Amino acid sequence: MGLHHGQVLRILRDEGPNSRAILARRSKLSATTLTHVTAQLLADGSVVEEEPGASGGLGRPALAIRLLPDAHHVAGVHIGAGLVQLTVTNLLGSPKAAASFEYGLPNTSPEALTTRIADEIERLKAVSGVEDLLGVGVGVPGPVDAGQRSILASINTGWRNLPLAGMLERRTGLSVVLEHNVSAMAVAEARFGLGRNVAAVLFVYLRSGLGAGLVVDGMPFRPGGHGAVELGHIQISQDGPLCSCGNHGCLESYVNERVLMRSLGSEGSAPADLLMQLERTASWKPTLARLTDSLAIAISLLTPDLIVFGGHLGDAPDSLFSHLREHLPPRVMPHMREILRLERTSFGSQSGPIGGAAVALDHFFYSGARL
Template sequence: MGIHHGAILRILRDDGPQSRAELARRTALSPTALTHLTAQLLKDGSVTELSQNVGAGAAVGRPAISVALVPESQFVVGVHLGAGTIHATITDLKAAPKTMASLHFDTDSTEPKVVIGRVVKTVQGLIGKTGIARSRLLGLGLGVPGPVDTERRRNLQSINYDWKDVPFADELEAALGMPVVVEHNVSAMALAESRYGIGRDADALLYIYLRTGLGAGLVVHGMPFRPGGHGAVELGHIQVVEHGERCTCGSIGCLETFLSERALSRAAHIDKPHPKNLLAAVEHYPEVWDAAVRHLTTAIASATNLLNPDLIVFGGHLAEAPDSFVDAIRRNVPPRVLPPMRDALRFERSSLEAGAGAIGGAAAALDHLFYSGVPR
């Protein structure tokens, strides 16, 4: 594949079937070049031709032919590695899941190689379950908790695991025999929401995800924002009080000391790990609830003034939060941002539901291995 193949495929992904003339116009390619490129895509099965119906009274002649993406011509694996969780899926070329799996494990005694082994076993199980031929699997996208290197090969650091510089791509490629791309997990979710979910029309999408910690990912004009090339937007480590609890990152008074599974579960007297409807339980404790709303409002307002998103998407526990929580954020943030942003700013729950992390991994794989135009 080449860069022009990628441009054609992205147009077909985002806007549906197109005539060759329209594709040539939009890619600035000559009709001859466009015909040559689409012939290659037709040969490998990535696209197909569709005959358009000719309306009554139209000129008699050959029916118009459009080119369309074939979503199930090839597939990718998506994996989300959270704190104590692995979620995995196999999706088609539009990130629609064919199957999913998940498991939990103890973070206190798990070394990277053990987690990698569990990922491999989970992925092999999904491949066997679907019966998809290995030749139709483009590769794997892995979302990890923490920043990644600029080549998308390594997890540079994970506070929850106390890991540093874990070579996930090398290990998984050797074990599974397929290309692997590594991405910050919430950045991958933001990418999936921007490409395939509720954020397709947003210029700048900020995805905020609450599980073990509070993470964020930003996509601007369809491109993931990677500060320093590493991808992580550490919203949970904004200091919201000057004198507070010590955070797992080593600082004091971070947002995560108020808004994380550990902090909220402790305040609501919940002992079960990864509880469902966590914020609904917290609503019965007004002091904890008010602090969570107040500090998240401060963090979102600060992020909005700095990054100018027009859409903020809530994932994880925030996607499951009571309407009263989301309504409070919708009400309290706009007065604290600059006037031009107030009218444009929208708040929505994630449209990707429970599989957001794994679909995020798949979206990263699709971007890198299929729609980029980079040879594979």
């Protein structure tokens, strides 16, 4: 029955209130099964019955079933290289409270980091007034295992085969699920942002590295059962600089915070307007060219309908988007030229933690697992 609950909940999430008759048709459940499912959801408090809007038809219209967004909540966590962001959201991914903190690499141990994350989750619960959480979704800097329990390899942090979900569960007492962090951002856009009803959404994110995540027909693309879309490690020059992955000439070896800050003659933390500052330097044109080259390859391989940009790319000047909209279409297949959209993320600087929350909602609520 859990799968049936999940079917109905996803329809209500994506389409809004619906009558039982429409829910039965959309879910392909029998009227009897649909009645049992909605009864349990009503008893759980996840949905409510209400009078539908004005109708021009004859007779009294059927009652509608509506999702109650604040019936349950989850925590979302984004772990980057040196930065953790957290949020508590409702069932539609709307934040109730948010926090962030920096940590040092390589001096901060995973044990210390998970302890701090657990403490921050407790603090966010108190701030938001949320007493119970369904679980925690964590976006991590690297691919995860098929069970979404361990980080397989994180180049920027040095973690390998780290059972982070179990570690965090022991400290929070909550169920935890992991996802590659930029893949989680793509999930958030597909569920609650610009990517709703879009067949293929590619999210491209620039901070300490350059990452990407893809959602196809509503499902995160995880090649090999655990892989990530390694846009930053497309090799664009065989004799280029050494990349953190050990190869030479990867896109990320040219386009990352450290390298771009060096182009500005600066060190330390990168400002939010990093690319706006870079636009005024001689490094801007080669940066645009390298990014365009790699995106053209990614589009030909992955055929996304929508590319969403986050991190520094989400804060980039309009000239970056103008350049890409002009120069990418001629370099991709003709059928892609008319449908491809390029947009900034819906969630601004919160795309990471809302991504973690979206993964938690998929896993612990919209799957129907809790019922």
